[in-house]
C-alpha cells in the first residue's frame with residue numbers, strides 16, 4: 255500500500271540573481287598632446303589639441319550575487335577603469351551599469367554604504383597612526399553603530415590575521431600586512447559588495463595565500479559578492495567563480511575559468527642552449543622544428559601538454575642535441591592572451 259505513494263522530491267536548482275549588470279560600457283580619456291614638456295602642454299591646451307584613449311570599448315557582463323568574479327588582463331587592458339566606473343568614482347562615456355539596483359556614478363551617496371573598495375596602490379589608512387585608530391575614524395565616517403563595529407572588527411581581524419599588528423603605525427607595516435589591514439578597513443561597515451583592484455600585486459607567496467584564504471572565507475561566511483582585478487592567474491584559480499578577461503578594452507572571455515586556466519597551464523616553453531649553431535632545416539625529425547631562435551645557440555620550443563608529453567619531448571631533445579643548458583618556463587598571461595585571441 256505504502257509503495258504506491260510516490261513521494262516526489264524536486265531539486266530546485268539554485269537561482270542566483272544578477273547583482274551587477276554591465277551593458278556596453280565605453281570609456282574614452284582625453285589626453286592633451288605634447289604632455290612631455292610644460293610648453294608643449296600649454297600650447298596643446300591653448301590650441302585645444304587632444305588625443306583620445308579608448309580605455310573600454312563596449313564592455314558587457316553580469317555577476318551573480320555572492321559570486322567571486324575575477325577580471326584579468328595585461329597592463330592597460332582597462333581593469334582599473336572598469337572598477338572606477340563600477341564603484342561610482344567615474345562616469346562611463348556611454349553604456350550603463352546597475353550594481354545592487356543602483357547606478358553607481360549617479361547614486362553614489364547611497365551606493366557607497368553598500369560597497370567596500372580597495373585600490374592596491376592607494377591607502378585609506380593614516381600613515382602615522384596605529385591601524386586601529388584609522389578603523390575608529392572610519393567608524394565615524396561610515397556612522398557604524400558601536401556594537402556592529404566591535405563585532406565586525408573582531409571577526410575581520412581574525413579572518414585577515416591582523417591582530418598582531420593592529421596597534422602598530424601603518425608606516426611600519428609590510429606591504430602584505432598593510433593590504434590585509436586595508437581590506438579590513440573597507441569591510442567594517444558590512445558591505446554587500448567588495449571591489450579589490452590588484453589586492454595581491456607585489457606580495458610574496460605567503461601574503462598572497464593569506465589574502466586569498468580570507469577572501470574565500472568572507473565570501474563563504476558572509477555571502478559577499480567580490481570583484482577583483484589581477485595579473486595573477488593563481489588568484490583566479492583559487493578564488494573565482496567567474497572569469498572576465500579584458501584585452502585592450504574588450505571582453506575576450508567571460509564565464510568559466512577552467513578552460514582558460516587549463517589552456518594556460520598546459521602551455522609550456524622549453525628553452526635550450528646548445529653547443530654550437532644548429533641548422534633548423536636539417537633537424538626536420540627533431541622537435542626543434544617547432545622552435546624559434548631566442549639568442550645565439552639558444553632556442554625556445556612551445557609545448558602544448560594537452561597534445562604532447564613534456565617528458566618525451568625532453569628525452570628526445572637530450573638524446574639528439576648537444577645541450578649545454580635547459581629550462582622549462584610557464585607561459586605568461588601575455589603569451590596566452592596572444593595565442594588564444596590574436
Ligand SMILES: Nc1ncnc2c1ncn2[C@@H]1O[C@H](COP(=O)(O)OP(=O)(O)OP(=O)(O)O)[C@@H](O)[C@H]1O
Pocket residue numbers: 283284285307308309327328329330331332333334335336
Ligand atoms: N586618467 C587617465 N587619463 C588618460 N588615460 C588613462 C587614464 N587612466 C587610464 N588611462 C589609459 O586607459 C587605458 C586603460 O587603463 P587602466 O588603468 O584602466 O588599465 P589596467 O588594466 O588597470 O592596467 P594595469 O594592469 O597597468 O593596472 C590605458 O591605456 C591607460 O593609459
Ligand SMILES: [Mg+2]
Pocket residue numbers: 333334335451
Ligand atoms: Mg590597473
